[in-house]
Amino acid sequence: MSQTVKLLLEDGTCIEGESFGAFTSAAGEVVFSTAMTGYPENLTDPSFAGQILVLTTPMVGNYGVPGEDLYESISKIFESDKIHIAGLVVSYYSEEHSHWHAAKSLGDWLKEYNIPGICGVDTRMLTKKLREKGALLGKIVAEEDVPLHDPNCDNLVAQVSPAGVQHYGHGQHKIVLVDCGTKTNIIRCFLERDVELIRVPWDYDFTTLDYDGLFLSNGPGDPKMCEATIAHLQKALQQDKPIFGICLGSQLMGLAAGGDTFKLKYGHRSHNQPVKLTGTQHCYITSQNHGFAVDTATLPAEWDMLFENLNDGTCEGIKHKTKPFFSTQFHPEAAGGPQDTEFLFDDFLKAVVEYKATTAK
Numbered sequence: 001m002s003q004t005v006k007l008l009l010e011d012g013t014c015i016e017g018e019s020f021g022a023f024t025s026a027a028g029e030v031v032f033s034t035a036m037t038g039y040p041e042n043l044t045d046p047s048f049a050g051q052i053l054v055l056t057t058p059m060v061g062n063y064g065v066p067g068e069d070l071y072e073s074i075s076k077i078f079e080s081d082k083i084h085i086a087g088l089v090v091s092y093y094s095e096e097h098s099h100w101h102a103a104k105s106l107g108d109w110l111k112e113y114n115i116p117g118i119c120g121v122d123t124r125m126l127t128k129k130l131r132e133k134g135a136l137l138g139k140i141v142a143e144e145d146v147p148l149h150d151p152n153c154d155n156l157v158a159q160v161s162p163a164g165v166q167h168y169g170h171g172q173h174k175i176v177l178v179d180c181g182t183k184t185n186i187i188r189c190f191l192e193r194d195v196e197l198i199r200v201p202w203d204y205d206f207t208t209l210d211y212d213g214l215f216l217s218n219g220p221g222d223p224k225m226c227e228a229t230i231a232h233l234q235k236a237l238q239q240d241k242p243i244f245g246i247c248l249g250s251q252l253m254g255l256a257a258g259g260d261t262f263k264l265k266y267g268h269r270s271h272n273q274p275v276k277l278t279g280t281q282h283c284y285i286t287s288q289n290h291g292f293a294v295d296t297a298t299l300p301a302e303w304d305m306l307f308e309n310l311n312d313g314t315c316e317g318i319k320h321k322t323k324p325f326f327s328t329q330f331h332p333e334a335a336g337g338p339q340d341t342e343f344l345f346d347d348f349l350k351a352v353v354e355y356k357a358t359t360a361k
């Protein structure tokens, strides 16, 4: 039997729909993604913490949710060990599903984590509204009302970052991964290469560790909340060891370098964002999920924009002019989305090899 729920937005919009997943209420920032597939990856991406996700693709759930499969305690399937979104908004929800890897329905998976879903919503009309007004606060209301809440006022990174240090892999290059809410595909991308990975919490003083290269992960919320990471990163920028950052990691690099970040009107969440490599006419189609960006105009003289978003001209990555420090606002690890820029992991490791060669005695 279907139960009615409401989606309420801070501008007064009220949309009635049908409940799927947990029959409960939840508040968050309402954002949209135009990706056509990849809900198992999106829902477990920690960068979505605190957000109610609207999917524009018209039918959701029809390929179900895969069963878990671990490799050395790392999920081969999901982007973290739980669902991070606050709620899900779809047009047509298909409880019926069919896929060789499916173990359960999307609705049952949401129930496991007590996350509400609302279906029967015209998500394209809703997305037009969010594009016009910008991301809005909102709530899915079942029986109990809940107050609106802006997740960007919380330190979400502290909530999703691990408590302790973990080691993976036995490769030649020692990479410190600062985990602000990392997607597991970043770990997989490193472990497919010649890397020993040291995964540390967001506020860990990694400057005391012995490593060859530093990696800054993606993560939820406003990058300015990560004061401890920025302070440690400022010390690392004084040295010459290669540094690579993805998404939140790119924003942290910009802030540590002395630049500023700002909130985009409605962000970039999709699998088809075109970015241009600065100084070339080369365009890559990328996977993205972010609401903030580095303000290119505030970058100090020794930094350049590395990639530019061809839809709105915003900064999609930065690069130091002389040192091996670079970042992308998009996701070269994909999961989901196109894998065309995964070569950036190789570029980073090339920089690590060069750094080690110049410092070898």
Ligand SMILES: NC(=O)CC[C@H](N)C(=O)O
Residues within 6 Å of the ligand: 047, 217, 218, 219, 220, 221, 222, 223, 246, 247, 248, 249, 289, 290, 291, 292, 293
């Ligand atoms: N995927 C991410 O790392 C997102 C970074 C940041 N929370 C933003 O929304 O811009």
